[in-house]
Amino acid sequence: MSGNRDGVFRGRAGERELLSGVLDAGTGVVLVDGAAGTGKTRLLTEFAALAARRGFEVAAAQDELDQPFLLARLAERAPDGPALVVLDDLHLAEPSTLAALRALLSAATHEKVVWLLARRHGEGADRLFAAAAQRGAVRIELRPLPDNVVVDLVADLTGGTPDHDLRALAATAQGNPGALVGLFTALDEDGQVVITGEHASLRTDRAPRRTESLLRDQLSSLSGKAKHLLQVASVLGLRFEPGDVAEMLASSTAILLPSLDEVIGAGVVTSLDDRLAFQHELVWRLVADSVPPPVRRALHREAGEMLLGRGDSAVNAAKHLLHGAQRGDVRSIDGLVAAAKAVLWNAPDAAAELAVRALELTDQASASLVHRTVIAVRALIAAGKLTAAQALAQDALSRQVSPEPAAKLRHCVATTMLLTAQHGESAEISEALLAEPDLLPELAPWVEITRMMALLSHDRRRAEEVAEAVVRNHTGSPDDVLATALAVLAAIARDAGQPAAALELAREAAQSVTSHDLGAYPQLLLATLHSGMREFAEADSVVRRARSGPSAVVTKELMTAVVQARILLQAGRIEEAAAEARCALTVAEETGHTALVAPALAVLAMVAIHTGDLPAAIEHVERYRERVPVDGIIFSRAYYQWADVLVTYVAHGLDKALALLTDEYPGLVTSGLFAEEPRAAGWFIRRAVEAGDERLAKAVVDRVERLAEENPGLRAVAAAALHARGLFDADTSLLELAAQQHRDLWARANAAEDLGVLLTTAADRAASVKALEDALGLYREIGASRDSARVLGRLRKLGRRRRAAPVRPASGWSSLDDTERAIANLVAKGQTNRQISTQLFMSPHTVNFHLRKIFRKLGISSRVELVMRSRDDQ
Incomplete structure (x- = not known):
């Protein structure tokens, strides 16, 4: 400093x-x-x-x-x-x-x-x-210095403009310049002040011992009554209601007024609009630490009991009960359980901590033990702690458990098995539960949803039977069981190559959902279908609706992330797709969501192929190939098979890639792949022509043209059919038309490249060069470096030497692309990552990925610096 x-x-x-x-x-x-x-x-x-x-x-x-x-x-x-x-x-x-x-x-x-x-x-x-x-x-x-002068003085003492946290700590000096000098001398000796550019901030990675000693001296000068008041207040939190302190002290606010005036006058506590607060977290922690741990636990318990006793929110009481409840303390434990149930959907991590703590404090002989076990298992599942949830449920089931809680625990086990890709076991447990005559009415819908989802990946025929029966027998208003059944039928129609029917079913499914959490799959399936048709605005709108609900359950967040990753990939936003998929993969592996590992790996494999990272592509495919059967719920199995064939072709050549079509994936060409991924048709025709396999080429053309004929309203499929027929017949006019009609940049670039290659045999090569240059521009726009390199090679053979793509400056505002500049502008307006993600149709993870790039390019390390740099730039 x-x-x-x-x-x-x-x-x-x-x-x-x-x-x-x-x-x-x-x-x-x-x-x-x-x-x-x-x-x-x-x-x-x-x-x-x-x-x-x-x-x-x-x-x-x-x-x-x-x-x-x-x-x-x-x-x-x-x-x-x-x-x-x-x-x-x-x-x-x-x-x-x-x-x-x-x-x-x-x-x-x-x-x-x-x-x-x-x-x-x-x-x-x-x-x-x-x-x-x-x-x-x-x-x-x-008199004490005013706030604006204090800021200037702190800037004098530190050499940088203080941030909010540093100004809050400076406020403990109450505008006294001598106390400020002493405080910042202590901070300097502790090495607590960091200067970044023109800004000063506090570091948190080391103990401020000299500073704590100085603040402790300041606190020691208070009267005994004032210290007593502060110690009780510190248990209530960094911010507190004076009335709560008075109630804890069996007193009144009026009687405590002299002590309150003393602590405010000493700069230890400040007055906010709605409550009082410790001037700085460091002061609060020092006061809290001065209370012996046994006494602190007792005070937390009394605070929790006080809040429960007056009918306050169990969530507010829970943070105290978590620290103060004791074994056998029924009222406090019930408060923890009530709080866990209250925050189960929007704060599952907190719910899991509360529920598990309540269970730990419950006597093994208590009649509430099983009920609290069910709550804990459900909270652990919501928080994504699948292994712990399954172990806890199975341990409880190994003991004597009455039928009703046993059914709930068995359903929890079925849910964890579904999410860990044990689809057969999940379906078996679910079907056994549904066969029980006394299954609780409120549990039956959950079990039915789990059964249909498990069967979708395990036994398609049975899944279709069950889903059709649900739709046929459903009466009354739409609900989540109906929505899931319709979504299952939509996924089956998708894989059978019936995209229009799949889209109609998925729309009806998405409209039928009634809960924010259980409705995620129908909505996300609809988003994947829109994206497959290259209707990106519609896909983004559906994903945004899925994200907007209050539920923060890990499974929903992960499903949304992998769907968003593939949408970004299909839209040609490769870097964002990779960031989203990597984040989803990390969380899926950490939480044991085995069923969601394969979708993330498939996206990363596709990214790696198009960016030229062949080792990574091979690794990703080999990892998900071991997971048989692969997914089939989020993405179709055909999508994974195509990625496998594509990677095999690049890594091992044409013969091995085509062998996969015969030996392992004989139904790939006749599946619904060309409706889910329209540009795949052109790829298969190119490979068939390369191999001289007219039978394969004709099968692809017939399949995609039949899809276009049966689904006349789907423009993406129609463009794919034009593209395939143009390649098969070597018809330049059809390829030119396909290049115009394709709805995504990637497929358009493929068609332009195919057109350029076909025109190389013409007398006038100018048209060939023009088409290849168009393709190169599109590949560069989406960041497909491997494809760009291939087209550059074709142009060199035609005598055209193109410079490498213009490189942006490595740093400064001019180095930011359009997306990064948009994010920087929204940050400068004070928006959070989640708010930005809503506006720009991307996840908070993707926003964070771009922010890290922005910080690196601008040579900064915080949002505050970004705001300052943005203002300077303007």
Whole structure:
């Protein structure tokens, strides 16, 4: 930390001007009042030097012991010319000294002498100051510095503009410049201040021992009652209601008012609009740590009981009960359970912590043990802690459990098995539960949904039967069971190559959902279908609806992330797709969501192929190939098979890739792949032509043309059919038309490249070059480096040497692309990652990915710096 440590006179311009006027007059008495550290001594020293420069004779006492001798000398011989007499710390002077000074002041009314007298306010010399004031003495009271001056002084002391946290800590000095200097000296010794650019902030990776000692001294000066009040308040939190403190102390706010005034006046506590708060987290922690742990636990328990007793939210009480509840404390444990249930959907991690803690505190002989076990297992599933949830449920089931909680626990096990890709086991448990005559009515829908989802990946025929029966027999209003059944039928139609029917079923499914969490799959399936048709605006809108609900259940978040990743990939936003998929893969692996690992790997494999990272592509495919059967729920199995064939072709050549079609994936060409991924048709035709396999080429053309004929409203499929027929017939006009009609950049680039290759045999090669250059521009736009390199090679063979793509500057605002600049502008407006994600149709993970790139390019490390840089740029 660096800065001007002599900056204690900031904000004293008025006082200096007043003193200068008295020196101009050459006579008068100035009384300086101020608390310790307000700069009295420095003010006197500065003006003694100023007076000396103006020709004044300066007479000053060294300390209170020297004051009587100075006054005796002045009584014996008055100064010959203009003089300044400086007496500091008169609150320490002996009564005889003060009496002698009063006499001299009375006698020196007409002499050319300026008397500069200072004392610590309220600690002595009251009669002297009152008498001098009555005779017209000038009074100066050194008050606390205002907030804006404190900020300037802190900037002097640190060498940078303080951030909000540093200003909050500075507020504990109550505008006292001496206390500020002491505080920031301690922070400097602790190495707590970090300067980044022009900004100063606190670091949190080391203990501020010297600073804590200084603040502890400040707290020790408070009265016993004030300390007692602070200790109770610290248990209530960084912010607290004075009425809650009063209730905890079996008192009233009116009785506590003197102590409240004391702690506010000392700068330990500040007043907000709706409550009181500790001035800084560091002060709060010091006070909290001063309470012995057993006492702190007891106070937390009393706070939780107080909140529950008056009917407050169980969630508010839970944070205290979590720390203070004891084994067998039924009321407190019930409070934890109630809080866990209240936040289960929107804060599953907190719910899991509360529910597990309640279970730990429950006696094994308690009748509530099984009920609390069910709550804990459900909370663990919602928080994504699948292994712990399954182990806890199976442990409970190994003991004697009554039928109703046993059914709930068995369903929880079926759910964890579904999410860990044990689809057969999940379906078996679900079907057994549904066969039980006494299954709870409120549990049956959940079990039915789990069964249909498990069967979708395990037994398609049975899944279709069950889903059709649900739709056929459903009466009344739409619900989540109907929505899931329709979604299952939509997924089956998708895989059978019936895209229009799949889209209609998925729309109906999405409209039928009634819960934010259970409705995620129908909505996300609809989004994948829109994206497959390259209807990206519609897909983004559906994903945004899925994200907008209050549920933060990990499974929903993960499903949304992998769907969003593939939408981004299909839209040609490769970097964003990779970031989203990597984040989803990490969380899926950490939480044991095995069923969601394969979708993330498939997206990453496709990204790696198009960016030229062949080893990564091979690794991703090999990892998901081991997971048989692969998914089939989020994406179709055909999608994974195509990615496998594509990677095999690049890694091992044409023969091995085509062998997969015969040996492992014989139904791939006749599946619904070309409706889910229209550009795949052109790829298969190219490979068939390359292999001289007319039978394969004709099968692909027939399949995609039949899809276009059966689904006339789907423009993406129609463009794919034109593309395939143009390649098969070597028809340049059809390829040119396909390049115009394809709805995504990637397929358009493929068609333009195919057109350019076909035109190379023409007499005039200009058209070939033009088509290839169009393809190159599109590949570069989406960041497909491997495809760009291939087209550059084709152009070189035609005698055209293109420069590498223009490179953006490595740093500065000009290095930001359009997406990064849009995010930077929204950050500058104070928007959060989640708010930005909603506006730009991307996930918070993707926003964070771009933010890291922005920080790196601009050489900054925080949102605050980004705001400042943005303002400077504007």
